[in-house]
Amino acid sequence: MTNPNNVSLNIHHELSFIDGHALNIPTLKILSETGDVYPGATVPNISQDTALRLYRTMRFIRMLDERMQAAQRQGRISFYMQCLGEEAAVTASAAALDDDDMIMAQYREQAALHYRGFRLDQFMNQMFSNELDLGKGRQMPIHYGSNELNYMTISSPLGTQIPQASGHAYGQKLKHIDEKTGELASEIDNVTICYFGEGAASEGDFHAGLNMAAVLKAPVIFFARNNGYAISTPADEQFAGDGIASRGVGYGIKTIRVDGADALAVFAATQAARDICVKTGEPVLIESIAYRLGAHSTSDDPSGYRSKEEEADHQLNCPIARFKKWLVAQNWLDEAQDDAEKETIREQILEAVKVAEKVEKPALESLISDVYDTPIPELSEQYEHLKAHILAHPDAYPTTAGRIK
Amino acid sequence: MAQMNMLQAINSALDISMSEHPNACIFGEDVGHFGGVFRATSGLQERYGRHRVFNTPLTEQGILGFANGLAAFGAPTIAEIQFADYIFPAFDQIVNETAKFRYRSGNEFNVGKLTIRTPYGGGIAGGLYHSQSPEAYFAHTPGIKIVVPRNPHQAKGLLRACIEDDNPVLFFEPKRLYRASIGEVPEGDYRIEIGTAEIVKEGKDVTLLAWGAQMEIIEQAAGLAEKEGISCEIIDLRSILPWDRDTLVSSVNKTGRLVISHEAPITNGFGAEIAATIQQHCFLHLESPILRVCGMDTPYPLALEKEYVPDALKVFAAIKQSVTF
Numbered sequence: 001m002t003n004p005n006n007v008s009l010n011i012h013h014e015l016s017f018i019d020g021h022a023l024n025i026p027t028l029k030i031l032s033e034t035g036d037v038y039p040g041a042t043v044p045n046i047s048q049d050t051a052l053r054l055y056r057t058m059r060f061i062r063m064l065d066e067r068m069q070a071a072q073r074q075g076r077i078s079f080y081m082q083c084l085g086e087e088a089a090v091t092a093s094a095a096a097l098d099d100d101d102m103i104m105a106q107y108r109e110q111a112a113l114h115y116r117g118f119r120l121d122q123f124m125n126q127m128f129s130n131e132l133d134l135g136k137g138r139q140m141p142i143h144y145g146s147n148e149l150n151y152m153t154i155s156s157p158l159g160t161q162i163p164q165a166s167g168h169a170y171g172q173k174l175k176h177i178d179e180k181t182g183e184l185a186s187e188i189d190n191v192t193i194c195y196f197g198e199g200a201a202s203e204g205d206f207h208a209g210l211n212m213a214a215v216l217k218a219p220v221i222f223f224a225r226n227n228g229y230a231i232s233t234p235a236d237e238q239f240a241g242d243g244i245a246s247r248g249v250g251y252g253i254k255t256i257r258v259d260g261a262d263a264l265a266v267f268a269a270t271q272a273a274r275d276i277c278v279k280t281g282e283p284v285l286i287e288s289i290a291y292r293l294g295a296h297s298t299s300d301d302p303s304g305y306r307s308k309e310e311e312a313d314h315q316l317n318c319p320i321a322r323f324k325k326w327l328v329a330q331n332w333l334d335e336a337q338d339d340a341e342k343e344t345i346r347e348q349i350l351e352a353v354k355v356a357e358k359v360e361k362p363a364l365e366s367l368i369s370d371v372y373d374t375p376i377p378e379l380s381e382q383y384e385h386l387k388a389h390i391l392a393h394p395d396a397y398p399t400t401a402g403r404i405k
Numbered sequence: 406m407a408q409m410n411m412l413q414a415i416n417s418a419l420d421i422s423m424s425e426h427p428n429a430c431i432f433g434e435d436v437g438h439f440g441g442v443f444r445a446t447s448g449l450q451e452r453y454g455r456h457r458v459f460n461t462p463l464t465e466q467g468i469l470g471f472a473n474g475l476a477a478f479g480a481p482t483i484a485e486i487q488f489a490d491y492i493f494p495a496f497d498q499i500v501n502e503t504a505k506f507r508y509r510s511g512n513e514f515n516v517g518k519l520t521i522r523t524p525y526g527g528g529i530a531g532g533l534y535h536s537q538s539p540e541a542y543f544a545h546t547p548g549i550k551i552v553v554p555r556n557p558h559q560a561k562g563l564l565r566a567c568i569e570d571d572n573p574v575l576f577f578e579p580k581r582l583y584r585a586s587i588g589e590v591p592e593g594d595y596r597i598e599i600g601t602a603e604i605v606k607e608g609k610d611v612t613l614l615a616w617g618a619q620m621e622i623i624e625q626a627a628g629l630a631e632k633e634g635i636s637c638e639i640i641d642l643r644s645i646l647p648w649d650r651d652t653l654v655s656s657v658n659k660t661g662r663l664v665i666s667h668e669a670p671i672t673n674g675f676g677a678e679i680a681a682t683i684q685q686h687c688f689l690h691l692e693s694p695i696l697r698v699c700g701m702d703t704p705y706p707l708a709l710e711k712e713y714v715p716d717a718l719k720v721f722a723a724i725k726q727s728v729t730f
Contacts, residue, residue: 163470
């Protein structure tokens with residue numbers, strides 16, 4: 001490795017600057033828009049089971065997103081964020097990991113969580129903030145988390161998970177380091193993947209997190225979902241230079257750019273990235289180029305900042321349809337059966353909404369639990385005060401008054 | 406028992422913690438081979454390896470972000486911010502992430518294994534960016550604990566308790582006392598319970614309350630007052646969040662008077678919280694208004710530091726004002 005502070009190396013006597021746009025990182029593409037493998041491209045090693053699990057996850061998430069978007073419009077939930085257009089980027093990357101690898105997501109990665117086994121009722125319990133929600137009804141819809149499935153609970157502030165992923169991955173590596181030499185003594189069992197949008201890559205945490213991982217050598221896969229928009233701000237108003245990938249190179253991190261609508265390219269890149277992390281203990285950056293077909297969230301209206309024509313162009317490039325064509329060509333997917341499954345899922349989602357919205361909200365105790373491992377005295381006192389107040393005015397607090405123990 | 410200064414006591418606490426937990430890590434700017442700018446981590450890298458005691462790039466938000474992740478993984482994590490003045494780039498990671506990790510996830514995940522050490526306070530001719538006492542900013546945030554030791558014995562016992570506590574803790578070290586304060590410290594392990602105040606000296610006319618380096622000041626002020634026949638009860642709060650209200654309430658109920666002193670600016674300082682609470686609980690026992698002797702609402706100065714600081718004479722003046730009200 002060269003040390004740029006060693007001025008005796010690589011001396012040059014002609015005044016010249018390296019252009020800020022000098023890097024022009026290529027994009028890995030394996031499947032064409034028509035679902036054919038490009039000549040010269042290598043199909044990654046993916047089993048039929050994995051490929052179908054991947055496909056079914058993408059299909060499920062699209063159906064869930066459509067239904068929950070509608071549920072938000074009907075006023076049944078307060079907020080929603082779709083994965084529309086990025087299903088392959090999120091699902092195929094998750095599929096290339098070990099189920100025990102930690103996922104530290106931003107907020108639009110519900111497909112990765114479902115791939116891990118998060119059930120329909122669990123999604124609903126979170127979105128309806130009921131007492132069965134693992135997060136105890138404390139966060140807005142889509143802030144999922146599951147310890148059992150190694151999916152770190154989502155946090156709203158943008159980019160905060162990026163340096164955390166570096167630290168978490170470092171922890172995964174620790175036991176594989178030889179005490180005497182300080183070097184990696186064996187392959188690492190599990191790594192961390194960190195998802196973030198290209199918008200989050202402008203936050204200080206991004207720069208801090210990448211630099212920490214690069215210098216301290218943490219086995220983390222940084223997965224930048226470059227979907228073209230940070231809420232309403234298009235990519236060309238967000239950064240100069242060659243996307244997010246060039247920043248990875250700048251931090252001394254092995255980097256690859258992939259077509260995020262191409263499930264096979266994302267799978268291949270993530271599989272290879274994981275292999276690097278496991279063997280070297282060092283980070284990798286993947287920049288996935290996709291297009292956020294939907295709104296940023298249900299609080300956003302893309303018609304204010306992009307044209308119908310632009311959206312229509314991208315609608316032709318559906319990551320799910322592209323992968324499906326390939327599966328059919330492999331004789332791994334029966335289309336008639338697929339259609340029947342879709343109908344079943346649609347009914348299950350409708351039913352799950354009805355069930356979840358009838359479940360009671362979390363008990364009053366959850367106001368003060370988990371602030372600390374045990375409530376501090378002030379908080380217990382405030383809680384007793386609140387309880388007495390509610391019991392004195394039960395009609396004003398109808399959903400909790402009758403449930404106070 | 407051995408004679409130790411505060412840095413040696415802190416080093417001893419860290420040493421015990423590192424030897425007890427094979428995956429515990431200490432990191433921050435310059436804490437590795439160099440041992441930190443104040444040398445609190447001297448010798449630890451040599452003992453526990455570069456992978457467990459290491460320098461980080463110069464990024465406070467990176468240090469705390471990394472620390473949150475490592476603690477969430479489950480490794481005892483001790484992060485150093487070189488000066489408390491530079492904790493603000495990490496503010497978001499502490500108040501939005503560290504403090505809320507457990508709550509927001511329903512305890513699916515938590516960072517209870519995190520301890521953040523940072524030197525705070527004035528008295529070293531550090532000017533406005535090497536003298537701040539930012540505890541009140543953090544005391545407004547549920548989910549973290551805040552501890553401030555006043556001498557080597559406390560520093561070791563409290564730091565051990567912080568590292569073993571199952572909640573994230575901010576440990577503010579009074580850097581003016583790092584070498585100045587020397588005392589008897591057990592060489593083995595011991596812990597001082599977080600959330601308890603210490604009655605340093607009993608008295609009957611007025612209660613004096615402070616923490617950290619300011620304890621020395623109120624003790625000096627008490628000395629001046631005693632010469633005039635005023636008996637002072639001296640209390641060291643030790644822990645800002647949670648804080649020991651009961652000990653203070655019973656003291657003020659006894660003396661009827663309270664003078665609070667801290668280095669941080671007076672407005673919205675933690676003294677304001679204490680004054681409000683004591684007023685509520687001791688109203689009928691108070692003989693005079695609760696007084697605060699604190700930093701002014703100006704950035705910490707350099708050349709006029711002596712005038713600025715809440716020194717013993719200012720505290721003494723407040724004691725007299727309190728008892729003659």
